[in-house]
Amino acid sequence: MDYIYIDYMQKKKMNIGINGLGRIGRHILKLIIKNIPDVNILFINDPKVNSKSLDFLLSYDNINNKLTKKQISLINNISLFSYDKLPSNYIKKIDVLIDASSGKTNFKSIIKYNPKIKIITTYFTNDYSDKIIFGFNENEVILTKNVISGLTCDTVAILPVLKIFLEYNITYVSVFSIHPALSTQQILNNFDFDNQSNINLDLAKYVSFMDTIIPRETSITNIVSQIIPELKDKINSYQLRIPTTDVTAAVITITTTKKLSLKSIYTKIANNKFILLNNKLKTSKNFVGSKYSAIIDLRYFIISKNNVSLLIWYDNEIGYSNRIINILEKVIN
Numbered sequence: 001m002d003y004i005y006i007d008y009m010q011k012k013k014m015n016i017g018i019n020g021l022g023r024i025g026r027h028i029l030k031l032i033i034k035n036i037p038d039v040n041i042l043f044i045n046d047p048k049v050n051s052k053s054l055d056f057l058l059s060y061d062n063i064n065n066k067l068t069k070k071q072i073s074l075i076n077n078i079s080l081f082s083y084d085k086l087p088s089n090y091i092k093k094i095d096v097l098i099d100a101s102s103g104k105t106n107f108k109s110i111i112k113y114n115p116k117i118k119i120i121t122t123y124f125t126n127d128y129s130d131k132i133i134f135g136f137n138e139n140e141v142i143l144t145k146n147v148i149s150g151l152t153c154d155t156v157a158i159l160p161v162l163k164i165f166l167e168y169n170i171t172y173v174s175v176f177s178i179h180p181a182l183s184t185q186q187i188l189n190n191f192d193f194d195n196q197s198n199i200n201l202d203l204a205k206y207v208s209f210m211d212t213i214i215p216r217e218t219s220i221t222n223i224v225s226q227i228i229p230e231l232k233d234k235i236n237s238y239q240l241r242i243p244t245t246d247v248t249a250a251v252i253t254i255t256t257t258k259k260l261s262l263k264s265i266y267t268k269i270a271n272n273k274f275i276l277l278n279n280k281l282k283t284s285k286n287f288v289g290s291k292y293s294a295i296i297d298l299r300y301f302i303i304s305k306n307n308v309s310l311l312i313w314y315d316n317e318i319g320y321s322n323r324i325i326n327i328l329e330k331v332i333n
Contacts, residue, residue, distance in 0.1 A: 020100035135160030135274030
């Protein structure tokens with residue numbers, strides 16, 4: 001029998017680039033530096049960031065996940081760009097692009113320059129991407145397309161929870177989420193009346209978040225309906241933005257045609273490593289930095305025949321960024 005010798009020490013490291021250095025982009029960068037040595041970060045890019053501001057943002061994060069001076073030194077060796085449009089010569093050099101630009105990137109032009117590239121995006125793309133949700137479909141999805149969508153922080157948290165109840169034939173779902181402020185919101189009221197798109201105003205974009213609770217629509221209904229077609233026209237969602245900095249709470253109400261089995265539900269939760277159960281006296285502050293997609297709070301887990309109401313918590317920054325890292329690990333392995 002002939003043996004094939006593979007020198008794993010000579011395995012080629014994948015080259016990656018990161019586009020977008022907002023809070024999610026920076027968390028992804030930090031998690032790669034800390035946890036994934038088997039990649040080369042060739043460049044990081046953001047039109048609004050320079051080396052001095054990035055060094056500050058990574059060293060003195062006001063919420064969590066700071067880097068040490070040694071880890072900062074590793075980032076100092078990475079090319080930092082401030083381009084609105086990524087240069088094609090760098091696109092050709094990388095195997096994976098992590099795009100955290102909130103939908104500002106033209107994926108088709110990138111694929112044109114590098115047909116073999118994998119693009120992992122923190123933006124939901126509808127028809128031309130693979131969609132992978134850990135705790136929901138990671139074992140079934142085969143990554144065949146250039147673009148891999150990490151969906152949104154809300155749907156990454158909610159879909160694994162909904163999966164628990166699918167076998168009971170869901171007839172209605174309501175999702176009410178309480179979400180911290182985002183960097184896209186305004187410190188003071190700032191309406192752009194010259195912009196005709198303001199005809200249908202999203203208050204979260206224009207009203208000060210400093211001292212108010214802001215109602216808004218969410219993408220949860222649309223995305224969940226596409227990922228789970230049988231829930232189309234059976235799910236509603238809305239959100240309140242509140243003046244906190246991190247961790248979301250969501251109240252999910254589900255009605256089914258089949259009687260719910262508490263024992264079976266607990267078994268499914270226990271077998272899902274992306275969901276955590278909590279029965280301790282905790283508030284949102286206690287879940288800052290949690291790597292889980294969702295934490296089900298047993299204090300507010302109510303089942304009555306064919307109805308269930310539950311409260312879940314999730315760190316909408318760190319939890320979501322860890323799921324993007326999971327996608328990267330799936331791609332490079």
